[in-house]
Amino acid sequence: MAAAPILALQSIRLTLGATLLLDNAELSVLPGDKIALVGRNGSGKSTLLRIAAGEIEPDGGRRFLQPGTTLRYLPQEPDLGGYATTLDYAAAGLEAGNDPHRARYLLEHLGLTGAEDPARLSGGEARRAALARVLAPEPDILLLDEPTNHLDLPAIEWLEAELAALRSAMVIVSHDRRFLADLTRATVWLDRGTARRLDRGFAAFEDWRDTVLEEEETARHKLDRQIVREEHWLTYGVTARRKRNVRRLQGLADLRRERREQQRQVGTVKLAVTEADVSGRLVLEAEHITRSFGERVIVRDFSTRVLRGDRLGIVGANGAGKTTLIRLLTGALEPDSGRVRLGAGLDLATLDQRRASLDPATTLKQALTAGGSDTLSVGGQPRHVMGYMKDFLFTPEQAGTAIGKLSGGERGRLALARLLALPSNLLVLDEPTNDLDLETLDLLQEMLGDYPGTVIVVSHDRDFLDRVATSLVVAEGDGRWTEYAGGYSDMLAQRGHGVGTPAAPRPEKAARAASAAPAPARQKLSFKHKHALATLPKTIAGLDAEMAALNARLADPGLYARDPQAFAAASKRLAAAQAEKAAAEDEWLALELLREELEG
Numbered sequence: 001m002a003a004a005p006i007l008a009l010q011s012i013r014l015t016l017g018a019t020l021l022l023d024n025a026e027l028s029v030l031p032g033d034k035i036a037l038v039g040r041n042g043s044g045k046s047t048l049l050r051i052a053a054g055e056i057e058p059d060g061g062r063r064f065l066q067p068g069t070t071l072r073y074l075p076q077e078p079d080l081g082g083y084a085t086t087l088d089y090a091a092a093g094l095e096a097g098n099d100p101h102r103a104r105y106l107l108e109h110l111g112l113t114g115a116e117d118p119a120r121l122s123g124g125e126a127r128r129a130a131l132a133r134v135l136a137p138e139p140d141i142l143l144l145d146e147p148t149n150h151l152d153l154p155a156i157e158w159l160e161a162e163l164a165a166l167r168s169a170m171v172i173v174s175h176d177r178r179f180l181a182d183l184t185r186a187t188v189w190l191d192r193g194t195a196r197r198l199d200r201g202f203a204a205f206e207d208w209r210d211t212v213l214e215e216e217e218t219a220r221h222k223l224d225r226q227i228v229r230e231e232h233w234l235t236y237g238v239t240a241r242r243k244r245n246v247r248r249l250q251g252l253a254d255l256r257r258e259r260r261e262q263q264r265q266v267g268t269v270k271l272a273v274t275e276a277d278v279s280g281r282l283v284l285e286a287e288h289i290t291r292s293f294g295e296r297v298i299v300r301d302f303s304t305r306v307l308r309g310d311r312l313g314i315v316g317a318n319g320a321g322k323t324t325l326i327r328l329l330t331g332a333l334e335p336d337s338g339r340v341r342l343g344a345g346l347d348l349a350t351l352d353q354r355r356a357s358l359d360p361a362t363t364l365k366q367a368l369t370a371g372g373s374d375t376l377s378v379g380g381q382p383r384h385v386m387g388y389m390k391d392f393l394f395t396p397e398q399a400g401t402a403i404g405k406l407s408g409g410e411r412g413r414l415a416l417a418r419l420l421a422l423p424s425n426l427l428v429l430d431e432p433t434n435d436l437d438l439e440t441l442d443l444l445q446e447m448l449g450d451y452p453g454t455v456i457v458v459s460h461d462r463d464f465l466d467r468v469a470t471s472l473v474v475a476e477g478d479g480r481w482t483e484y485a486g487g488y489s490d491m492l493a494q495r496g497h498g499v500g501t502p503a504a505p506r507p508e509k510a511a512r513a514a515s516a517a518p519a520p521a522r523q524k525l526s527f528k529h530k531h532a533l534a535t536l537p538k539t540i541a542g543l544d545a546e547m548a549a550l551n552a553r554l555a556d557p558g559l560y561a562r563d564p565q566a567f568a569a570a571s572k573r574l575a576a577a578q579a580e581k582a583a584a585e586d587e588w589l590a591l592e593l594l595r596e597e598l599e600g
Helices: 045-053 086-091 102-109 123-135 153-165 177-183 202-236 242-261 322-329 364-369 385-391 408-420 438-450 462-468 488-495 507-512 527-554 564-599
Strands: 007-016 019-029 034-038 060-065 071-074 141-145 169-173 186-191 194-198 282-293 296-307 311-315 337-342 348-351 375-378 381-384 426-430 454-458 471-477 480-485
Touching: 007 045, 019 045, 019 169, 034 045, 034 177, 034 202, 045 071, 045 141, 045 169, 071 123, 086 102, 086 123, 102 123, 102 153, 123 141, 123 153, 153 177, 169 177, 177 202, 177 462, 186 202, 194 202, 282 322, 282 564, 296 322, 296 337, 296 454, 296 480, 296 564, 311 322, 311 462, 322 426, 322 454, 322 564, 348 408, 364 375, 364 385, 364 408, 375 385, 381 385, 385 408, 408 438, 438 462, 454 462, 462 488, 471 488, 480 488, 527 564
Parallel strands: 019 194, 034 169, 034 186, 071 141, 141 169, 311 454, 311 471, 348 426, 426 454
Antiparallel strands: 007 019, 007 060, 186 194, 282 296, 282 337, 375 381, 471 480
């Protein structure tokens, strides 16, 4: 006899404004189920999880939770208000009979001490604390909305192992293909308001989805042909009895209504990169480069050679120095020793992880056109902004929407739209997969595969690295970086293990050590530090411009003869500007390393 569901959503309907988001959606969770909940950005995945968690009431339908069942829900934006420390917050999720030490064990393995003030946490730290809270009681049901967000690769691999060891039923929303494929045994596809279930894990989902869409297109084509036949009969057929004509006309009207009411799959994102002139065959070469801050070595004696067309992936724990390594390789930062040689004709375009170039107050249209124009240049050709917006699944009504009101996935698509409009032959992408749905990820991977230039990418997405990277540079610790041929799976085969540390002890062992005094609270970035992080790059750029002007002036062979005092003043200022730039770069590097460690 089949087991009864411990959580069931039946005929769920929900309308947001004038949009029907969920239409008779169903979700059934059996004991021990491991379900991937998938669908495009905006399809209602997070909303359906919130309904399942009992946080919001649908317009119609029924929610059933078996009495006595424990359920925990991880939202994308947890609220930690009302708690003095992260340990207090995580331990509040425990129930009578739960292991009292498990909350601390989880916090420590997620990079927290338990002594942090929740009011001073970054967004990433708050989500890590929330993960500890929902995992601590080992509930009957876990509802997890993007659990890998803000986690580095070691933490993702640890979390995957931790979830695999739990007996809890799970419904997981994630853009991390490898995470879903490794953990899930069933898939629920939320598409155009309805939920379809496949009793196989995510690894089988994409082939099944494509088959369903092909069958829909075939059925739609048959319906179109039937409508054509009926219209032909009405126009040219032999007149029959009036009742038969009325019935036939009504049948045609029904067919047309069915055709109108059919919802086609929403259009796909159109990604095409704007190419610059071809770079030289050698893109960059690093020879025995080293960079330190104080006594800490960030990069130690590293060498690599990147040729045109290479796709270089960079992976490592948060705080390992991935951003510093990229700045060294692209010439934005000078090494303490060794040298970096850049190839000829490079046109660099960069996508930063924090999407810092997106002003929340700027509208979508302004962000794409850099002002109030109706056009932008893409590949040297003018494009109307509305047409370009549609390529990235934005509607004309969203043109005046402030960026701050866009979802994470929409901001990710906007950042890609801005990047791909720039002419380039070298792309530097810092976590480009953040908040993108699976279809957009597919298209991004295809675009990068067809891109004739060179790509340097930082990512924690193992599947993305397997599909894109031709080699990986991995942080080994103590400033050492090693390059491996191939993608993430190839690196695993060569290295013998992932980028994380050896497996952590289970809670039973952690409990015996839990009586130790808590570690001191971790340092936080002050407002002054955050302001310096934002302004130092402009200061450095200004000093570069000033030094270029001074060098040009001093290059005048007649300056000393005409005005010795001016020559001396320019020489003195040049030396001072060089010292100021070096100090500013060191300060920026120190703050960037601190930010990586604290905010992940």
